Amino acid sequence: MGIVLGPNRYGKAETRVVRVTRSGAPGARDARHRIKDVNVSVSLSGAMDDAHLTGDNAAVLPTDSQKNTVFAFAKKHGIETIEDFGLLLARHFVDSQPTITHARVEIHEYSWDRITGGHSFVRNGGEVRTALIHSDGDGGAESVVSGLEDLVVLNSTGSEFHGFVQDEYTTLAPIGDRILATAVTARWRHRSAGTGDWDDSHRAARHHLLHAFAETHSLSLQQTLFQMGRRVLAERDELCEIRLSMPNKHHFLVDLEPFGMDNDNEVYFAADRPYGLIEGTVLTDDAPHAASAWE
Amino acid sequence: MGIVLGPNRYGKAETRVVRVTRSGAPGARDARHRIKDVNVSVSLSGAMDDAHLTGDNAAVLPTDSQKNTVFAFAKKHGIETIEDFGLLLARHFVDSQPTITHARVEIHEYSWDRITGGHSFVRNGGEVRTALIHSDGDGGAESVVSGLEDLVVLNSTGSEFHGFVQDEYTTLAPIGDRILATAVTARWRHRSAGTGDWDDSHRAARHHLLHAFAETHSLSLQQTLFQMGRRVLAERDELCEIRLSMPNKHHFLVDLEPFGMDNDNEVYFAADRPYGLIEGTVLTDDAPHAASAWE
Amino acid sequence: MGIVLGPNRYGKAETRVVRVTRSGAPGARDARHRIKDVNVSVSLSGAMDDAHLTGDNAAVLPTDSQKNTVFAFAKKHGIETIEDFGLLLARHFVDSQPTITHARVEIHEYSWDRITGGHSFVRNGGEVRTALIHSDGDGGAESVVSGLEDLVVLNSTGSEFHGFVQDEYTTLAPIGDRILATAVTARWRHRSAGTGDWDDSHRAARHHLLHAFAETHSLSLQQTLFQMGRRVLAERDELCEIRLSMPNKHHFLVDLEPFGMDNDNEVYFAADRPYGLIEGTVLTDDAPHAASAWE
Amino acid sequence: MGIVLGPNRYGKAETRVVRVTRSGAPGARDARHRIKDVNVSVSLSGAMDDAHLTGDNAAVLPTDSQKNTVFAFAKKHGIETIEDFGLLLARHFVDSQPTITHARVEIHEYSWDRITGGHSFVRNGGEVRTALIHSDGDGGAESVVSGLEDLVVLNSTGSEFHGFVQDEYTTLAPIGDRILATAVTARWRHRSAGTGDWDDSHRAARHHLLHAFAETHSLSLQQTLFQMGRRVLAERDELCEIRLSMPNKHHFLVDLEPFGMDNDNEVYFAADRPYGLIEGTVLTDDAPHAASAWE
Structure with a gap:
């Protein structure tokens, strides 16, 4: 029996770059800036056997150089969208390094609103925009998965749950009206890694997720999940698959009877753990197979 | 030598309540709801010597009962503002319990925006609204401190830092144009715990903090802090003191010279640790002394 | 084009159970207890199309019932090892529910040391023991992956890094003596899900990981990773594959020259981000293929 | 009405230093090292009015210089104990800077065990050792507060809670046998900032906290808290005051009756929030007043 790599x-991982695009005189009160605030994680693979087996690093582009590349590319090319920036980086590593055959670039973007004037900003929330790029280099296989994390949503009515299995450990009562709340992690795969209007696509996908969540009268969080995925794919031809992970953030109706009060769906305890976790994939029936796009 | 309590x-601590206020038929698609999402922490003090010295709990209102009270009061009184809700709770504990002479109630509020329709919401960011209430009960001393946490702001120009002390460990170069970024924690004390328009007061204080940050050409984060505090007090007569804690979230200009590029304030590394931490108090010269209001 | 599930x-997810096994009279000072402190996450799959497509929950065993089952099984069967407990749960869900065809159970265990006497304990660190169980039920395919998280280790010498690729973005200098530190996440797959001495296997695997880390003179973190994986497989016949994820927790030598001091590998800055991230698999050449065991 | 600073x-804040003390040849397999892994936070105060009011930084020692000083002192003086290192730093800033009249230095220390050989280490847990130093400089007022955080302890019996107040919101049943668990944050004040055997003092204080927790048959967490504080002061003459903050990490007995099982204190749900929070001070009756030592 042998042991192999x-x-x-x-x-x-997690190179934190802020890229400022300036107009107007430096420091001037009327300077108008754009900022992109991103967190870039690069993963490379290729001819790395020697590095593992003998410690010979002749094939290893240092992670420090990868970090430098992220900064240099931010200067040279700007960061228009995280999808474009990720593709640029991924292709660069594979195309410029003989020993690198595959690159994975994951980027998280934090969003800022303007306060007033041209160079003052306030962070817009906890939600994060994401992109996951895989590339075998110029002419090779590529994939672009866009997404978001921590989109926290809640319906204070319009959610039921009943008709479920009753086994010997089931004590849950059927319920006709409950709070439905979740922190959406969604990732959607583009049909092509070619040039796209990534911003428009993201804005639309997010819009459809939110509206499908709000407009679905829910019989289960699974149903809501499917409707959210379905809506995005139905509305956006450039996408062929979406994966959703949705913790059921339980809100339990507090029993106020001991205090002589009824509780007509007014007072809830927001629980932390345990939580339901619903995960699902929705795809078009012509979606090309691409398991590795998600890893 | 004796050892004493x-x-x-x-x-x-941290009772998580979501209070829904409903109009329209239950579950109806046209139901219009309001939600308040809060985290309530109660601390009581009084005649607790026996509990500590002998384990006699005759003076102890269980923390479980405090939690129940929070839920019951949410039902009975609603949660109009966290300041009013905190005062109600604090006074209740002192006035209803002979052994309790002082109550401290701290409430954090998470903010939600409407998606569409009347009962669908999306969490609005990481910023938290806070209130800290102290009460000796009806007729006794009381204080109300309102505030916010995690208001993350950034100026991409309009900030300098120079003219500082040079000691033997100083290597920092003076700089005429830098990014200034911070996550503001601010708390402001009201002159009176009487009825106020707490929502209007909070909205205004937040507005002035943001605008003073944006409009101050900064020679140091200390100067910006003072201008933020001063602005709030100058504009809001109902407030007499404000305390600010502002980490200097360093953004370091990346050295791109090794790659043959200049970096004209365009590409920054956003560092995590260490960070500068600037803390300061601004107050009106007629502010009544109230050290305990902040504890 | 159709849209499908x-x-x-x-x-x-994350049902937090503490199971006490008692001997001696209840409450007695001489009671001798054992505690198991675990966090159990269950994921089921099967005939769930209707739940997603129409909201018909006839096939859905509520997550609340799953939680109840975890508690009831902890009582009924005790928690001897997390591997056995996970197998028991996973098989139960598939075998007892016609609509469930596959179960995944992930368990994290927190470790406690005795203080003194029989029922007083102190938490032993941040390290977590893990088990990931997959089961298609009695007679079906099964897998057991054991592991650990947050095993933080550091070598203060015996680590070099040089001979790497030099591209146009490389500024890193070769180094002959550096700190090597990482927080190990390791998971190892058992050849069989049959009865094993899971405790002994875990203790040994952890031991070999630690000792291989300590005893490898490292030319790269990749080399260290491979040696750690190789050692575990070489020493433990019951295991056939190990996956390691090891962030390179950079410790940068501080430049003290401006203060007239040299720094002979004595003073380091421990950086948070960015960090190198080294991920790799080591396996025996006869390891049966089992990609799904890790998901 | 004026507005003043x-x-x-x-x-x-949070300069992360790892200090290695070496013996043996560099890189040698027989090298025997000691490491100290600390997180240092410095806060200075003094003549800072101009910095706030006009942005004149002539009195400001940059926080960057403070960081450099931490690194340089780690080299020059080593880090024997965090108390000594904190005193050294605090005195330095006040004594060397005419504009600085007071220094506060807080240090957290992470603990490591040896794996094998002389230079391989494994992080020992989540517990943190702390020191908080205040100094007005040579000959001025000084204080040393030592402590620990995240010492997580649990008694699986020997804890009761009954005889408490019953108000209209009380539903809690008296209980004669429960799990008592908490994550101790403890800080204790030394009578003198003069030279002490800080390591021995810390080891002893921690020992007495643990043993008093284990050996106290508890009628309330308050009683346990007092016994823990009392024990430390009774055993250690060099200490005069101790402050404890102890969250009551609730473990709720799971109701297994619906499944036809009793639960004789065997299966518990470990809850996250809300939690009880018990805070208290224990002091000797001759302890000099020193409120500012804790800030």
Whole structure:
């Protein structure tokens, strides 16, 4: 029996870059700036056997160099969208390094609103925009998965749950009106890694997720999940698959009877743990197979 | 030498309540709801020597009962503002319990926006609204401190730092144009715990903090802090003191020279640790002394 | 073009159970107890199309019932090892529910040391023991992956890094002596889900990981990773594959020259972000293929 | 009415230093090292009015210089104990800077165990050792508060809670046997900031906290808290005051009756929120007053 090296990858994770695009005189009160605030994680794979087996690093582009590349590319190319920036970086690593055959670039973007004037900003919430890029380099296989994390939503009515299995450990009562709340993590795969209007696509996908959540009268969180995924794919031809992970953030109706009060769906305890976790994929029936796009 | 019990307090921390106020038929698509999403922490003090010294709990209102009270009061009185709700709770504990002489209630509020329709909401960011109430009960001393946490702001220009002390460990170069970023924690004390328009007061204080941050050409984060505090007090007569804690979230200009590029304030590394931490108090010269209001 | 439901699963995540096994009279000072402190996450899959497509829950065992089952099984069967407990739960869900065809159970265990006497304990660190169980039910495919998280280790010498690729963005200098530190996440797959001495296997695997880390003179973190994986497999016949994820927790030598001091590998800055991230698989050449065991 | 600057302070927070003390040849397999892993936060105050009011920084020692000083002192003086290192730093800032009249230094220390050999270490848990130093400089007022955070302890029996107040919101049943668990934050004040055997003092205080927790048959967490504080002061003459903050980490007995099982204190749900929070001070009756030592 031998012991061998299996799949592996390495890279620089969480390089935090803020890119400022300026107009107007430096420091001037009328300067008008744009900022992009991103967190870039690179993972490379290729001919890395020697690095693992003997410690010979001749094939290893240091993670420090990857970090430098992120900064240099932010200067050279700007960061228009995280999808474009990720593709640029991923292709660069594969195309410029003989020993690198595959690159994975994951980028998180934090959003800012303007306060007033041209260079003052306030962070807009906890929600994060994401992109996950895979590339085998110029002419090779590529994939672009866009998404978001921590989109926290709540319906204070319009949600039921009943008709479920009753086994010997079931004590849950059927309920005709409950709070439905979740923190959506959604990722959607583009049909093509070619040039797209990534911003418009993201804005639309987010809009449809929110509205499908709000407009679905829910018989289960699974149903809501499917409707959210379905809506995005039905409305956006450039997308072929969406994966959703939705914790059921339980809000329990507090029993106020001991205090002589009824509780007509007014007072809830927001619980932390445990929580339901609903995960599902929705796809078009012509979606090309691409398991590795999500890893 | 004897060993004695000193100051002490106890209570239920972090009771998470969501209060729904409904109009329209239950479950109806046209139901119009309001939600308040809060985290309530109660701390009581009084005649607690026996509980500590002998384990006699005759003076102890259980923290479980405090939690129940929070839920019952949410039902009975609603949660109009966290200041009013905190005062109601604090006075209740002192006035109803002979052994309790002082109550501290701290409430954090999470904010939600409407998606569409009357009962669908999306969490609005990471910022938290806060209230800290102290009460010795009806007719006794009381204080109300309102505030916010995690208001993350950034100026991409209009900030300098120079003219500082040079000691033997100083290597920092003076700088004429830098990013200034911070996550503001601000708390402001009201002159009176009497009825106020707490919502209007909070909205205004937040507005002035944001605008003073944006409009101050900064020679130091200390100067910006003072201008923010001063602006709030100058504009709001109902407030007499404000305390600000502002981490200097350093954004370091990346050295791109090794790659043959200049970096004209365009590409920054957003660092996590260490960070500067600037803390300061601004007050009106007629502010009544109230150290305990902040504890 | 149609839109269809793809892979999906649902369950109750993070049920926190503490199981006490008692001997001696209840409450007696001489009572001798054992405690198991675990966090159980269940994910089920099967005939869930209707739940997603129409909201018909006839096939859905509520996540609340799953939680109840965890508690009831903790009582009925005790929690001897997390591997056995996970197998028991996973098989139960598939075998007892016609609509459930696959169960995934992930358990985290927190470790406690005795203080003194028989029923007083102190939490032993941040490290977590893990188990990931997949089961298609009695007679079906099953897998057991054991592991650990947050095993934080550091070598203060015996680590070099040089001979790497030099591209146009490389500024890193070769180094002959550096700190090597990482927070190990390791998971290892058992050849069989049959009865094993899971405790002994875990203790040994952890031991070999630690010792291989300590005893490897490292030319790269990749090399260290491979040696750690290799050692575990070489020493433990019951295991056939191990996956390691090891962030390179950079410790940068501080430049003290401006203060007239040298720094002979004595003073380091421990950085948070960015960090290198090295991920790799080591396996025996006869390991049966089992990609789904890790998901 | 004027608006004025009140109390303020500024400094560099969370400088993460790892200090290696070496013996043996560099890189040698027989090298025997010691490591100290600390997180240092400095806060200075003094003549800072101009910095706030006009942005004149002539009195400001940059936080960057403070960070440099931490690193340089780690080299020059080593880090024997965090108490000594904190005193050294605090005195330095006040004594060397005419504009600084007071320094506060807070240090957290992370603990490591040896794996094997002389330079391999594994992080020992989540518990943190702390020191908080205040100094007005050489010959001025000084204080040393030592402590620990996240010492998580649990008694699986020997804890009761009954005889408490019953008000209209009380539903809690008296209980004669429960789990008592808490994550101790403890800080204790030394009578003198003069040279002490800080390591021995810390080891002893921690020991007495643990043993008093284990050996107290508890009628309330308040009683346990007092016994823990009392024990430390009774056993350690060099200490005069201790402050404890102890969240009551509730473990709720799960109701298994619906499943036809009793639950004789065997299966508990470990809840996150809300939690009781018990805070108290224990002091000797001759302890000098020193409120500012804790801030």
